[in-house]
Amino acid sequence: MTTVTTPQPRPEPPAPRGTGDPFLSVRDLRVRFATEDGEVRAVDGLSFDLERGRTLGIVGESGSGKSVTNLAVLGLHDPRGTTVSGRVTLDGQELLGAPRKRLEKLRGAKMSMIFQDSLTALSPYYTVGRQIAEPYRKHTGASRHRARQRAVEMLGRVGIPQPQRRVDDFPHQFSGGMRQRAMIALALVCDPQLLIADEPTTALDVTVQAQILDLLKDLQRQTGTSIVFVTHDLGVVADVCDDVLVMYAGRCVETGTVRDILKTPEHPYSWGLLSSIPRLKAPVDVPLRPIPGSPPSLLDPPPGCPFHPRCAFRDEVAGDRCATERPQLLLTGARGSACHLDGDRKRAIFADRIRPALGRRPEAASPAAAGPEGPDADRTAEPEADRTVADEPAAEPEADQGEGNR
């Protein structure tokens, strides 16, 4: 066990990618809901790894299965009418199908979750302090008094002023930003090693959002927690994530480092996401409606590539394979995409047709760095992006390996 539970700063950055066993490993996860209209395949063969101390961003349109994935990892999905298959291991321990008691011991202790809407996610009937202290008492066996002290300490750590006094407030007495901080305090009270944050800042204004992101980064630096960060906002991805997984219709369509995805995305859907970033100073909480058309029905997914009805590039693939043959996620190391376009073609399309049309670079759209410049200033970012694109093919010598879907 090399778990780090003390809140002391970690002297060493986490192990580099690709070495050792991943802390969280998801393999061929499938989540299906039986509904009156038929079977909804909300997650359809998803695999990803997350190492200690790293942050994985999951992006995708509404309904792409991000929340369902995370709830299934924690075992929080509604068991009735839901079929979950695949493998989910946390620190080598299988989670899917684990006994309820074992999961209850892990939840809130070793793995925990921050929910999006803290007004509904906290119980209106108990004080914030009690709700934070509760899991601490359960998981550490601490006394009521000690747990309360811990709640005060956590509230202080997430930046609630006068935590000693606010600990006895009810959630409705907190502002939205404070509630979200309390939610984070609640998720972190037992020093979890895996933190799943499902759109933790979507409902907040830009300043509070930036503060909360900083807070998460700080806490991660102190405790070495692995984070899964679900968001609609590529600016936030650029700010906090190490790796990115782009989800579409319950599948991973592209994955790689944050640099890969934001600078040299390879999947037409990722291009669409990138193009959707507003050019001017980004308002927060813009739902992603980047691409014409709407996500496919999960009841009756289209044959072939699930994206083909909306894809502007399917004609570039010979023989209409897009409509008949499902593209596999081909991984080179940890980088890959699920698209029939071949590598050179993708890079050429991105360089010639997508990138020139992009406005502001995503980094600049992140709330912390958002400046007052207009669209003209965007051009200054171009040369750097050029260089990255040129570098990238050389760094990819290995042949594609079909590793993502087994």
Added chain:
Amino acid sequence: MLRFLVRRVLAAVVILVLISAVTYVLFFALPIDPAQLSCGKSCTPQNIALIHRNLGLDKPVPVQWWDYVSGVFTGRHLPLGNCPAPCLGLSFTNDTPIWSTLMDRFPTTLSLGVGGAAIFLTVGVGLGLLSAWRQGRLTDRIASAVSLLGQSVQIYFIGPLAIFLFADRLGWLDAGHDPDWSSDPVGSLSGVILPCLVMSVIFWSNYSRQTRSLMIEQLSEEHVRTARAKGMGSAYVFFRYALRGAMGPIITIFGIDLGSILGGTVITESTFGLHGLGQLAVSAVLGTDLPMEMGVMLFGATAIVAFNILIDACYAFIDPRIRL
């Protein structure tokens, strides 16, 4: 809290004053001359005038009403006898103060109401909780079936049946008698158990259905999911989080049902031959004892208003978002 109570009590007083005015007009001013009623067929005009004077009916209606209301607080000296402080008038039938008869009958009704409510809340909410806990399974269906029993029966039908079965045949329970809590608590308890049980049955299905759906709704609430995400056990989450959320609406439903509970006690009293307010009201109507009818009515209204205030206070106690 104090401000809330003061506000609610003041509002209640206004409501009761209005109710008393309306009922007074209904009973004494509109339909038939009460004097005519109380003196029967062979009545001379002199007799009627005398009765009018005795009852104070020779004065204008607003003055009569005012005398009536102020009498509640000060007591009255009526020509037919003395009527001490909470004076609701004297009975037409035996000239005794209405209030003392009410006090005589009230314990039976209160026992039935409180006992019946305690039983149907326990059984109804309990069955609803069981159904929600085992949602979709066999237990859920059995619990729903049991509660449905109550929906299809009437007190006056199952009352005699229950007396026959549990009292006459099996001898398990008392067939029901009026309680006298101060002198014989044990006997009183055994006397009201069967009536309370029978009365409660008609409420089971409503409470179990409502509780079931409220709990299922609560269990899918995000704050309940958060509690599970914290690793709290399912029973803990069920009772501490989901039930906590369902309690407010259940209490609200209970407040709405107060009137039906009173109605239930009336039917139960007559079914079991008990002497409570319901039976008093029935005999007052049959004997056209107008002051008694009016007294029972006002008393019932006051009780319901008072219980409503109590329930609102409970509600505020349960939900911290409501500060009184």
